[in-house]
Amino acid sequence: MEKEQNLAARACRRRGGAFGGLLLAGALILWGLWLRARQRKDSLESLPSGDAVLSEVDSAAVEIEIPEDIFLGEEATILLPAEAPPDDLKRIEGIGPKVARLLGENGIQTYATLAETELARLESILREAGLPFMDPATWPQQATLAASQDWDGLVVLQEQLRGGRRG
Numbered sequence: 001m002e003k004e005q006n007l008a009a010r011a012c013r014r015r016g017g018a019f020g021g022l023l024l025a026g027a028l029i030l031w032g033l034w035l036r037a038r039q040r041k042d043s044l045e046s047l048p049s050g051d052a053v054l055s056e057v058d059s060a061a062v063e064i065e066i067p068e069d070i071f072l073g074e075e076a077t078i079l080l081p082a083e084a085p086p087d088d089l090k091r092i093e094g095i096g097p098k099v100a101r102l103l104g105e106n107g108i109q110t111y112a113t114l115a116e117t118e119l120a121r122l123e124s125i126l127r128e129a130g131l132p133f134m135d136p137a138t139w140p141q142q143a144t145l146a147a148s149q150d151w152d153g154l155v156v157l158q159e160q161l162r163g164g165r166r167g
Contacts, residue, residue: 086104086109086110087109087110087111087146087147088100089103089104089108089109089111089114089143091146091154092111092114092139092142092143092146092164093138093142093158093161093163093164094134094135094136094138094139094161094163094164094165095139095164099126099131099134102125102126102129102131103125106125108125110147111143111144111146111147112143112147114139114140114143114147115140115141115143115144115146115147116140117140119136119137119140122136122139122140123136134164135164135165136164137164137165137166138157138161138164138165138166139164141157142154142157142158142164145157
């Protein structure tokens with residue numbers, strides 16, 4: 001092993017050190033690139049996930065607040081989903097596939113949106129679709145539990161219901 005190292009050193013010296021200098025320069029460049037990539041990766045991984053606050057979402061624009069002490073670098077990209085994926089509204093007692101599709105067509109695709117929807121609007125949607133006999137009175141309460149992922153609470157509430165209505 002020592003003999004091989006000596007031969008390599010002699011070969012570098014015979015060429016006037018040019019080969020060794022190029023090898024050293026190349027190694028230093030690669031090391032510098034590796035350090036730079038690692039620093040970028042570390043700076044992105046150290047971003048606190050809760051500090052970037054989504055303040056408003058609509059189809060036109062998304063505003064976020066990022067603390068001034070976080071440096072993202074020139075090439076940083078922040079990707080945000082355009083909208084939340086739809087929830088399975090059929091988990092709400094009294095909502096079947098037809099009503100879930102109807103609510104989705106009216107912009108109600110998540111538990112959170114259903115929880116915030118006024119009862120009068122739900123009744124209007126059902127009435128316009130020819131479903132005036134349906135009673136959505138408990139849907140927002142059930143959706144509130146589902147949105148907060150309180151599945152045990154949802155089950156307890158649903159055990160008290162019949163077809164989505166208080167029994």
